[in-house]
Amino acid sequence: xxxxxxxxxxxxxxxxxxxxxxxxxxxxxxxxxxxxxxxxxxxxxxxxxxxxxxxxxxxxxxxxxxxxxxxxxxxxxxxxxxxxxxxxxxxxxxxxxxxxxxxxxxxxxxxxxxxxxxxxxxxxxxxxxxxxxxxxxxxxxxxxxxxxxxxxxxxxxxxxxxxxxxxxxxxxxxxxxxxxxxxxxxxxxxxxxxxxxxxxxxxxxxxxxxxxxxxxxxxxxxxxxxxxxxxxxx
Amino acid sequence: xxxxxxxxxxxxxxxxxxxxxxxxxxxxxxxxxxxxxxxxxxxxxxxxxxxxxxxxxxxxxxxxxxxxxxxxxxxxxxxxxxxxxxxxxxxxxxxxxxxxxxxxxxxxxxxxxxxxxxxxxxxxxxxxxxxxxxxxxxxxxxxxxxxxxxxxxxxxxxxxxxxxxxxxxxxxxxxxxxxxxxxxxxxxxxxxxxxxxxxxxxxxxxxxxxxxxxxxxxxxxxxxxxxxxxxxxxxxxxxxxxxxxxxxxxxxxxx
Numbered sequence: 001x002x003x004x005x006x007x008x009x010x011x012x013x014x015x016x017x018x019x020x021x022x023x024x025x026x027x028x029x030x031x032x033x034x035x036x037x038x039x040x041x042x043x044x045x046x047x048x049x050x051x052x053x054x055x056x057x058x059x060x061x062x063x064x065x066x067x068x069x070x071x072x073x074x075x076x077x078x079x080x081x082x083x084x085x086x087x088x089x090x091x092x093x094x095x096x097x098x099x100x101x102x103x104x105x106x107x108x109x110x111x112x113x114x115x116x117x118x119x120x121x122x123x124x125x126x127x128x129x130x131x132x133x134x135x136x137x138x139x140x141x142x143x144x145x146x147x148x149x150x151x152x153x154x155x156x157x158x159x160x161x162x163x164x165x166x167x168x169x170x171x172x173x174x175x176x177x178x179x180x181x182x183x184x185x186x187x188x189x190x191x192x193x194x195x196x197x198x199x200x201x202x203x204x205x206x207x208x209x210x211x212x213x214x215x216x217x218x219x220x221x222x223x224x225x226x227x228x229x230x231x232x233x234x
Numbered sequence: 235x236x237x238x239x240x241x242x243x244x245x246x247x248x249x250x251x252x253x254x255x256x257x258x259x260x261x262x263x264x265x266x267x268x269x270x271x272x273x274x275x276x277x278x279x280x281x282x283x284x285x286x287x288x289x290x291x292x293x294x295x296x297x298x299x300x301x302x303x304x305x306x307x308x309x310x311x312x313x314x315x316x317x318x319x320x321x322x323x324x325x326x327x328x329x330x331x332x333x334x335x336x337x338x339x340x341x342x343x344x345x346x347x348x349x350x351x352x353x354x355x356x357x358x359x360x361x362x363x364x365x366x367x368x369x370x371x372x373x374x375x376x377x378x379x380x381x382x383x384x385x386x387x388x389x390x391x392x393x394x395x396x397x398x399x400x401x402x403x404x405x406x407x408x409x410x411x412x413x414x415x416x417x418x419x420x421x422x423x424x425x426x427x428x429x430x431x432x433x434x435x436x437x438x439x440x441x442x443x444x445x446x447x448x449x450x451x452x453x454x455x456x457x458x459x460x461x462x463x464x465x466x467x468x469x470x471x472x473x474x475x476x477x478x479x480x481x482x483x484x485x486x487x488x489x
Contacts, residue, residue, distance in 0.1 A: 001439045001440075001442075001443050001483070001488075003483070005443075006479075006483035006484070009442055009443065009446055009479075010412075010414075010442070010445065010446050010450070010451070010452035010453070011442055011452070011453075011475075011476055011479045011480075012483075013452060014452050014453060014454075014476075015476075015480070081452060081454075084451065084452070085409065085410040085451050085452070085454070087344070087451075088343060088344050088345070088410055088411035088412075088449060088450065088451040089342050089343055089344065089409075089411045090344055091256075091342050091348075092342065093308060093311060093339055093342055094245075094258065094337055094339060095308075095310055095311035095337045095339070096311050097311045097312050097407070097458070098311070100311075100312070100461075101312070101407055101457075101458040101461040101462055102409075102456035102457050102458040102461065103456070103457075106454070106455065106456040106457065107409050107454075107456055109454060186455070189455075190454070190455040193455050193469070193472065193473045193476070194453075194455065194476055195476065195480075196473050196474070196476040196477030196480055197473070198470055198473030198474075200470075
């Protein structure tokens with residue numbers, strides 16, 4: 001097995017999923033942290049300043065490219081693996097064990113991931129496209145606003161108020177965060193095992209951390225559209 | 235538990251040969267003692283079929299004491315039936331109730347083709363084993379068994395991994411038909427011992443390469459293999475195999 005074959009072997013493909021998965025977990029922490037500025041209840045001033053920082057700092061813009069690369073690797077490898085997994089049992093069982101031997105969400109990572117991909121397309125269309133491509137390619141530019149730091153920045157908070165004034169958008173976002181929670185509930189601890197990081201000394205901690213992360217982070221994200229819809233919609 | 239005689243309905247997979255499409259056949263069986271093993275119940279059914287001049291059901295069995303790994307049957311959706319940590323031969327009929335319908339299927343995996351009825355070809359496991367599941371020993375007189383000191387912890391872990399009987403329940407239970415639990419047990423048992431060090435890197439690389447070549451799927455850590463393993467091999471071994479594979483692939487000069 002030569003060096004490139006390592007990555008195309010069954011374990012190698014899973015290593016790609018594990019590494020990109022943990023990288024995406026780290027992204028979620030940053031994303032949730034920055035977005036939580038919206039709860040400052042200051043008309044979006046802190047949120048808009050944070051969003052401006054994320055959009056103008058060169059290090060973060062570089063990380064954005066790496067993030068897209070990691071995301072694409074995770075999506076394409078995940079879809080390829082999901083399709084491949086279906087080929088190893090051409091004749092199905094007449095009776096299946098259901099949830100007796102494994103958790104339903106551990107068997108449904110392809111489905112949960114596909115739902116997240118659909119959400120991601122909607123989400124990028126709502127926020128990434130106008131803030132990054134606004135003004136070009138015929139995309140409507142975002143409104144601008146003076147913030148307390150004395151700068152004129154994109155008013156992403158107003159964009160959020162506009163999107164989350166629609167009830168169906170709020171419902172889609174909340175349901176997608178349900179998919180994210182279950183995807184993480186399996187993926188978080190699974191990624192560590194795939195990378196060989198399993199030991200009785202620290203695996204129980206990783207598992208507990210994974211459960212806490214899988215509940216808290218999607219709940220925080222889900223609270224955002226609900227909060228806007230209930231208290232700050234247009 | 236009090237002795238009881240059971241009347242059951244069996245739905246058994248019948249397939250003439252590897253190229254036949256196969257189908258389920260339903261058989262009523264009566265007067266089955268709760269003290270019989272599942273295979274003894276199959277024997278009773280086969281004797282009845284032979285007396286009726288019908289083709290008996292082909293199934294694999296050898297030791298009938300839970301250590302040969304031959305009795306591969308998927309019973310009511312569970313590898314080796316509903317009991318934890320048992321092979322089919324160690325599954326007793328007291329696990330069922332009078333009037334139950336029991337569905338019996340062969341292992342389903344493209345790497346385990348059905349030869350006839352409930353008999354599958356598990357020689358893919360033998361080829362994986364040949365690819366690296368061995369140690370080199372010097373010729374001459376046998377060395378004293380305790381010549382090389384082994385840490386107690388490692389000896390215990392290696393022994394637990396070596397309990398794998400290669401029955402294929404892990405593959406049968408996995409939604410991806412992955413053989414990772416089997417391969418990880420074989421790799422772990424040697425990686426943990428000093429005697430296994432000379433081939434440590436080539437073993438991990440070659441056994442994984444052979445596993446992929448045989449057409450087993452990859453591991454998505456659902457844990458179904460561990461839940462169904464009659465020898466209760468731990469999925470911690472899969473993490474060890476991943477470590478061994480990465481060490482061999484990224485750190486060694488092999489490949």
